Every structure is written in structure tokens, then in C-alpha cells.
Amino acid sequence: MLALERPEAPDQVFNIGSGxxxxxxxxxxxxxxxxxxxxxxxxxxxNHRVGDVRHCFADIAHAQRLLGYAPRMxxxxxxxxxxxxxxxxxxxxxxxxxxxxxxxxxxxx
Numbered sequence: 001m002l003a004l005e006r007p008e009a010p011d012q013v014f015n016i017g018s019g020x021x022x023x024x025x026x027x028x029x030x031x032x033x034x035x036x037x038x039x040x041x042x043x044x045x046x047n048h049r050v051g052d053v054r055h056c057f058a059d060i061a062h063a064q065r066l067l068g069y070a071p072r073m074x075x076x077x078x079x080x081x082x083x084x085x086x087x088x089x090x091x092x093x094x095x096x097x098x099x100x101x102x103x104x105x106x107x108x109x
Contacts, residue, residue: 002067009067017058018071030076034083047108 003009022030028042048054063069073081102108 002063002069006067012062012066014063014067014069015058015060016063016069017060018075019058019060019064020075021055021057022075030079031083034076034079035086036083049102050107 003012003014025042025044028040032038032040032042060069060071099108
């Protein structure tokens, strides 16, 4: 909305997010808490797909400077909303199948 309302925003690109980085382990643990699945223990195998981005987070400095953007929701609150939505969804666990396909194609290290 801010980008639509600001005359200096056309043709600009903005990263929108919290501006804070989280490790995969932190996200997995927070998601387990948000979904009340404290029995789920994340496993870090050290494997990754070829070409995976290893470190990435939204640098929101440009949006802050030009738009006055500031996150209004915490990471935890956002995961809470996601967990609420997920509760109404049906999931099929295909992780093992996907992992096997990646390995068969030589796409994991």
C-alpha cells in the first residue's frame, strides 16, 4: 500500500519482510511451537540441493528509507497466522519421495 501511495515509488523495487535473518533450525523450531507440535524435532542432515541459496533475508532498508516502511507483525505472529491456516489444510507427506528424486538426479550434496 505504501508503494502505491508514494509518488517516488514507481519503477522501484522493494524487499518487504522483517529485515531479520533466521536459520533453518530457528524457523523449524518456531514452526513446531506455532503448530503446537513440540514432539517434532528438526533434523539437519547437512545435505542441500545444488544451487540452493545458503543465506538470504529481506534487506528492507530501501523500503524504510523511501516508504517509511516498518514491519507491523512479528515473525512469531506471522507463523501463528500460518499455523492457523495450516490447521484447515490436508497435507500429504512426500518428503521422502522428493528427497529420493533429488538424490537420483544428483541434485543433493
